[in-house]
Amino acid sequence: MTIRLLMPALVFFALGAGIPAYAATAEENYRFHCAQCHGLEGKGNGINATREMPVSPRDHTSALEMGKLTDADIINAITDGGRRQASRASCRRTENTFKNEIPRIEGLSEEALQLQGR
């Protein structure tokens, strides 16, 4: 269900951005950029998810939570920061970041996919 939901996003990213030879893998990208809040396993329990944090990071392994999102929402959360204040401030990784060495976001959705499969 969620897997199907994320798959088109993956394809979109893969087509939209050429992957340079030195591209980091999905897992590297996710662990480096997102795990600090979403947790190494994507459960939303990263080290920054303290009690004072006004909104908890999204649990990427929750079919219920992720099922509410469209592909566009996911793409948005990363490239633009998404609709919500908390994700807008936190999840966004700009082109600048990715231009240097990170092959855009395809890997992140892919990682979310792998997490779904666990």
Place this chain on the structure above:
Amino acid sequence: MRRAVYLSAIPVLAAAIFISTGAHAGVAEGKKAFEARKCASCHQVAGPAAEKTIKDQLSKKGPELWYSGSKFKAGFLEKWRADPRPIRPLAYNSVTERNTGGHPMLSGQEKADVAAYLMSLKSADVKPLGIQAADNPKGRIAFVRKHSCYGCHQVRTRGSLVGGFSGPSLAEASERLNPDWVYAYLSKPSVFKPVKMMPVYAGIINDAEMKGLAAYVGSLR
């Protein structure tokens, strides 16, 4: 005597004079001590930033020091070298393990020499804009709410530490960081940290707001 006072009041300038004239042993001695103590096995002391991939960053064992003289406030290094309390809540490059401290210590002349050496390492990308540390409301709102900096950085409010853990603690940044460097760090991310866990804000936060943030960060106690 007069000259000594003048120099100690402007240690940054002093360091520059010392290198150009070679009159002071501190910098050269400090460089020697830095090498002898194998500090360079964990710290990069020659710029520019060389890391291009996440792997490059993850293979580092400690923060870059090649722009120390632009980053740190005068006096901070000597204080910290004698009592290196954790700055980053987490072990370097980890998102799970705590920083248990235990950084190598220095004392006496060696400490002063190494501090002089590190303070001689400057980046031309940090312009002396003279941004003054100031707790300003716009900066505070940007830091706490608008851009959620505090979601990853500890700060002290009413005596207790709050905030996230993945970034270096910014509590006591007023003793540690030069506001002009904070501004340069935010506005020219690829110069100082091309591969970073922190989001890039250049192009997202406008120049005035960025300066306000730098002033605010520089005021944190």
